[in-house]
Each structure stands twice: as C-alpha cells, then as structure tokens.
Amino acid sequence: MKNIFTIILCVLILTPISKKADEGMWLPMLIERLNIDDMHAMGLQLTAEEIYSINQASLKDAIVSFNGYCTGEMISSTGLLLTNHHCGYDAIQNHSSVENDYLGNGFWAKSHKDELANEGLFVDFLVRMADVSDEVLDSIDYSTDESTRSQMIQERIQKIKKRETADTNYWAEVKSFFSGGEYYLFIYERYNDVRLVGTPPESIGKFGGDTDNWMWPRHTGDFAIFRVYTAPDGSPAEYREDNIPMNPKHHLPISLDGVEQDDFTMVLGYPGGTDRYLSSFGVQSAINTYNPTVVKVREAKLDILNTYMRADRNINIMYASKKARISNYWKYYIGQTKGLKRLRVYDKKKSLETKFSEFANSSESNKNIYGNVLDDMKNAYDITNKSILARVYLNEAAWGGPSFVRLARRSEKLLDALKEKNDTLIAEAKKAFIIEVKNNFKEYKKEIDRDIFVKMMEMYYDNVPKEQIPNIIPKMVEKYRGDYEKWGDYVYAKSIFVDEEKMMKFLDRPSANGIEKDPAYVIQKSILDNYFNTIMPEQRMAGKSLQVAERLYVDGLRKMYPNDVFYPNANFTMRLSYGTVGAYKPGDAVHYDFDTTLEGVMEKMDNQNPEFIVPEKLVELYESKNYGPYANEDGDLNICFISNNDITGGNSGSPVINSKGHLIGCAFDGNWEAMSGDIAFEDELQRTISVDVRYILFVIDKFAGASNIIDELTLVQMSDQEKAEKEEAKTLKLIDSIKSLVEEFPEILNETISTSESTFSNEFLKARKNNQGSFEWNGKTYTTDIAQ
Numbered sequence: 001m002k003n004i005f006t007i008i009l010c011v012l013i014l015t016p017i018s019k020k021a022d023e024g025m026w027l028p029m030l031i032e033r034l035n036i037d038d039m040h041a042m043g044l045q046l047t048a049e050e051i052y053s054i055n056q057a058s059l060k061d062a063i064v065s066f067n068g069y070c071t072g073e074m075i076s077s078t079g080l081l082l083t084n085h086h087c088g089y090d091a092i093q094n095h096s097s098v099e100n101d102y103l104g105n106g107f108w109a110k111s112h113k114d115e116l117a118n119e120g121l122f123v124d125f126l127v128r129m130a131d132v133s134d135e136v137l138d139s140i141d142y143s144t145d146e147s148t149r150s151q152m153i154q155e156r157i158q159k160i161k162k163r164e165t166a167d168t169n170y171w172a173e174v175k176s177f178f179s180g181g182e183y184y185l186f187i188y189e190r191y192n193d194v195r196l197v198g199t200p201p202e203s204i205g206k207f208g209g210d211t212d213n214w215m216w217p218r219h220t221g222d223f224a225i226f227r228v229y230t231a232p233d234g235s236p237a238e239y240r241e242d243n244i245p246m247n248p249k250h251h252l253p254i255s256l257d258g259v260e261q262d263d264f265t266m267v268l269g270y271p272g273g274t275d276r277y278l279s280s281f282g283v284q285s286a287i288n289t290y291n292p293t294v295v296k297v298r299e300a301k302l303d304i305l306n307t308y309m310r311a312d313r314n315i316n317i318m319y320a321s322k323k324a325r326i327s328n329y330w331k332y333y334i335g336q337t338k339g340l341k342r343l344r345v346y347d348k349k350k351s352l353e354t355k356f357s358e359f360a361n362s363s364e365s366n367k368n369i370y371g372n373v374l375d376d377m378k379n380a381y382d383i384t385n386k387s388i389l390a391r392v393y394l395n396e397a398a399w400g401g402p403s404f405v406r407l408a409r410r411s412e413k414l415l416d417a418l419k420e421k422n423d424t425l426i427a428e429a430k431k432a433f434i435i436e437v438k439n440n441f442k443e444y445k446k447e448i449d450r451d452i453f454v455k456m457m458e459m460y461y462d463n464v465p466k467e468q469i470p471n472i473i474p475k476m477v478e479k480y481r482g483d484y485e486k487w488g489d490y491v492y493a494k495s496i497f498v499d500e501e502k503m504m505k506f507l508d509r510p511s512a513n514g515i516e517k518d519p520a521y522v523i524q525k526s527i528l529d530n531y532f533n534t535i536m537p538e539q540r541m542a543g544k545s546l547q548v549a550e551r552l553y554v555d556g557l558r559k560m561y562p563n564d565v566f567y568p569n570a571n572f573t574m575r576l577s578y579g580t581v582g583a584y585k586p587g588d589a590v591h592y593d594f595d596t597t598l599e600g601v602m603e604k605m606d607n608q609n610p611e612f613i614v615p616e617k618l619v620e621l622y623e624s625k626n627y628g629p630y631a632n633e634d635g636d637l638n639i640c641f642i643s644n645n646d647i648t649g650g651n652s653g654s655p656v657i658n659s660k661g662h663l664i665g666c667a668f669d670g671n672w673e674a675m676s677g678d679i680a681f682e683d684e685l686q687r688t689i690s691v692d693v694r695y696i697l698f699v700i701d702k703f704a705g706a707s708n709i710i711d712e713l714t715l716v717q718m719s720d721q722e723k724a725e726k727e728e729a730k731t732l733k734l735i736d737s738i739k740s741l742v743e744e745f746p747e748i749l750n751e752t753i754s755t756s757e758s759t760f761s762n763e764f765l766k767a768r769k770n771n772q773g774s775f776e777w778n779g780k781t782y783t784t785d786i787a788q
Contacts, residue, residue, distance in 0.1 A: 080226075104202060130185045153183075205223065218639075255693065269650065272572050276679065394528070398524070411497075453491065599636065
C-alpha cells in the first residue's frame, strides 16, 4: 500500500487545489474594513474604492436592481443592460404572439427605433448607502418596551428618508439588518424607460427547462439585453420617443479570456432573502410542513397549466410567465427540503443553540437578556405551526390561485366609494380599478382559471384544519354535495370578476350591491376575512414574540463570538460575494467539472422534447465550428461555468466579475445539492451557475447576426505578457502550497514519487531531495528554499 505522504503528494500534483468559498453577502460600503485583504489574497486586483465609491465612478454604478426582483448590469456607454432571460421573461412574453413569437424565435433590434418599450419596467441605480444605526437606535436598549421601540424606529426612519431625499429625484429606504440590530440607508435613482433590445429563443434562453432547473451540468443561455433611456438632458424620464440612450457612470468591460479553475470571481447584485440565522424550530417547521405543502399545491396548479399549454401554442405563450413563476419555487422547495435533511441542518442548528444556551446562562446579566430566547422561540413556533396550512393555502390556493381573488379584493376601494355615494371618489376609484381589470385579463383563459379554482377549493377543504377553513367552502360543499365542478360552473357563469366583458359593462353603471352579491367577491371575502380576522390575530402576537427572540438570538451570537465577522441576511439590498471558479463533488464517486461546452448541448438535444430543442442554426454553427473569437483555447465553445460565490434569488442577472473588474459571466442559478443554502451555506457544495459571457457574445454575433450590439460593447483580452504573468502567479501559489506541505510533512522528501510525469511539483521535490538550492522549470529558475 502506498505511503500516506506519497498519496498526499500525488493528490497535490494531479488535482487542482480547491479554494474555500467566502460565505457571506457583504455590504459594498464595508468591504474595505471587512473583506478587501482576503479578496486581494485570492487574486483581486482592484481597490475597495474601485468597487464602491460615492466620489468617483465605481463598479456599483454599473449594477442595477432590475424591476424590483432581479439584477442587471450596464455593459455599454450607450445604456445597454444585461440580465437573465428569465428576468426579462414578462417583457418578452408581453411582446409575443403567435404572429410575433419572440419567446419561440427570439428578437433582435437592428436599430434604436426597433427596440421595444415596456410599460412599468424600471431599473434602480444605487446612489449611496449609509449606516444610520446610531440615529435609528439612539437611546433604545434592552429595557425599551417593544411597542415604544417600534414606534421610535419608524418615526426616525421616516425622518431620515425625508431628509435625505429632499430637493432630489431620488427615493430612499432604510432597512433592518441582523434582525433589527443595525439599520442602513439606501438612496436610489429610478429610470422608467427600459426597452427590449435582444433575446435568444427559449430553446437557448430556457434550454433544459424545468428538468435542468437548479441542476449542474447546465447548458442554458439565460440572458437578455435591454437598454436604459433618459430624457435628452440625461435625467430619468417616462417613455418618450425623443428620449436618448443612457450614458451610465460606469459600464463593465467584457473579457474574452474565459475562466479557469481557481480564478477569482466576484458577484455584485441584489440577493432577495436568506435565513442563515434560522433556529432549529424554523428548520423543523420548513421540513415537516411548510415546504411539502407549497410543493403539493404548486404541483396541482402546474398539472392544470401543463395540460392546456401542451395543447395550444397561444395558451403556451400566454401562460408561460405564470408557469415559470410557479415551477421555479416548486422545484426549489423540493430541493431545499432534501438538502436540509441530507446535510443534517437541524442537528447543526440544535448544536449551536446548545452553545447559545450555555452562553445565555453564563452570567446574571446574560440570563436577564438572553435567558428566555430559545423558550420564546419554541413557544412562538408552537403557535404559528398550528396555522401553517391555513397560511400556505391562503397564499398559494387563494391569493395565488384563481385570479378573481386578487381582482375582487382590489375592488374594495370602488365598493367603499359607491357606498359613500361620492361621485369624485367613485370616478377616482373606478379609474384605478379599470387598470387592475386590464392587467388581470391580460394573461387569462376562463376555463383554465375555473379548473384552478375547482382544484384549489377541493384541496383547501381536504387539507386545512376544519376549524380554520373559511365558512364559504364547507357551505358550498354542502350545497353542491361535494361536486366542486358544479360549484366552479356556477361561479364562472355568474361572476363579473371572471369575465372582462361583463366587468367592463358593469363598470359603465357600477353598484355596491353588484359587487357585494357577486359569488366571486363573496368567496374571496370569506377566505381573506377568515384568515385576517380569525387566524391572524393570534399569529401576529406570536410573530412579534418571535421577532424579538430572533433579534436577541442574533445579538447573542455576535457577542458569543466577538472575533468572528458576521454578515447580515440578504434583504434585496446591494451585496457583494467573492470566491473562485471551481469543480465540486456532489456525492460519492461523482465529480463535476467547472464548465460546460456546446458539445453538451448537442448531447442533450431532443427535438421531440420542448425542453431540449436545439435551433437548426445552432446545430449548423456547431458542425462548422464557426465560433469566431469566442472559442476557448481548445477550439470549443464554453456555455456555462460554476463558482463558489454566495448568492440567492434576486441575484439572477448579476454580473460575475473577474479580478480586474471585467465581466466574465451572468449568474442565473444555484445547484441542486446546495438548495438548503438560503438557510445554511455549505462550503464544499454551494455553487453559482453562470452563463459564460463568451456564449452570450457568440449567440448575439454568430447566431443572431446582431453585430450592431457587439459594436457597442467594450471587449478586452489579456496580452501575451498578462497571460504569462497569470501563469507565473499560479505557479507561485503552487509553490506556496508545496512548501506548506513539505513543512507539515517533511517525511515526504524521502518518499518515491509515484508518477514519472515531469511536473513542477516533481521537479521541486527532486531538487529538494538532492539538496539543490534551485531548479529549472519552463525556462525559469526557482528556489527550493521553503522559507522564502
């Protein structure tokens, strides 16, 4: 059997050295104090000021919040913006029809006048952020009454926002961090004229569909191009024909160099939400009840949508965005539950809570502050767990079920105005409600909505505790003798809220009685009022207790480990994460490389399966190997790559940036094995999946022929000298690794190297063994002194 030291050496020689991920989504304004040294050690060549600055253009000026739920980045001096295909999906769908099937065929504007306006679409640029904790929490301490605390905080937040945006066109928000332990101010500038410039067909932008969603290896070209427009003077403006392309403060140069194992990567974006400080009680609740219930309800809705969408392309286009929203987190919660179980997250949380309990009882002062925290958490969860099913069914089966529930609820202002018989209020409410009506029926088929209603009511009745079910459901079950189909037929034949023509006719002469007696209105009122008036009060009290306990828990953890650097949960504010490109092992005897190529697209191609159709043009380009300047050194075309950056939902569309501040990819997903990552980061498994920017350029240029877009971009490539310097840096890192190994295991020098391959490691060790002070490698001289 080989000696252990020889085995270690062979692993070092033959295997890339994996880099530990830096867990955390960091506030850019704090990286100079908290992170910059680590980032430089990992290869970053920028200063903290070049990443975040309020005095000069920096990377943060190229990053936008895209429509309040995704991230985008500016990639030209003429306002071009890159984000994910799935982030721009609503806009693409809204412009699509059977005649102009941009979802199926793609779209590429050949000039500015061809670009498509998108009503309601906006981007926000971060102007600055600031720590306002001292001002918000001034004179507030552990003894402050909670209601007083809440009132003081809200009053101060409103004062800060008003003061900081006075005499500007900015808007502001102050957000809580560390469960209310700190507060930060964010100032934004919003631009409302954002036009669609280009999108690949779904066969590229959604290649792999639900099957590949959250999975690696991945071969999806998940990107879309938009352009931000301004008024002629450069200020934000609503859509007008005479608006001009934006000249951003900074745009990202695009690298043609690609990525290699262990390359430095940085992601800037707007992660939506994580729960890294969740207690074991919360983990248990997610595993046992919340997650499987969401999955069950969403699966039922997906079954209905799939039946209709497979049969009719027009319906497929109409419901594509709705289905995508449902299916994304249907699969997410399946994966999260599996991950939480497999990685024993509950046990890890319990272990931490045991240590917290010891800390809480280590002194009288600690006991006074933290002594009841875990008991308060448990008691709160005992109460909230009783109504999890009612809450999920309210959100998923009612509010997220048949569309009339939302529409009927949004008629309340009109109803109140009609009851008051105030003509001015009626006119205002009617005008606002007509907009809601138009939006509601934009993507709507009555028969689909009816089938969803029928299924959701049946599941509501069968699964929610009887004492928590809204009265209308058992009443109708009794009336129709359990025939949900008949109930559905009646509602969809009689209600004005399920038929646009009937609703618009009603609005010509609206009446309070017509709304209140409508069967759809009666259903939504019973369901929502039951929850908010009967179930919610007890839940609200438990929620407040839990909120206090969580704040004290996080506060206690930070005091338990005063030398650790803590990061806050994501909350859709700009964050930075950093790491490296790298392969990973998802399980026993399984190894995944860090990149994929067009070869993999062809291997997956199945033109009988809508998820794996490959466009004929792409096949032709593959067969001719016509990749242009976007091919890698081996002549292949890279599609996606993975890195160990810490991201979550909201980061979709975020730029992946290299050590020089150049764009190398567009992040769009996480990996299946680490789906529990929003609750517990897993260093060895967590990966960010990104589209390689070279594939994006290839699709724009070679596939779409949109050279007009390419001409606007700033493309950069390393010189031969820079490549040599990069190789030199990698060699020096390898030297450091070998030196560390020899220092730890000096016996290794007496072992026989088990490979005859001439590698740097072999030559180094041979020279050391022969007491040589230096050796030659690739025409250069290196020392063998491990002290240098």
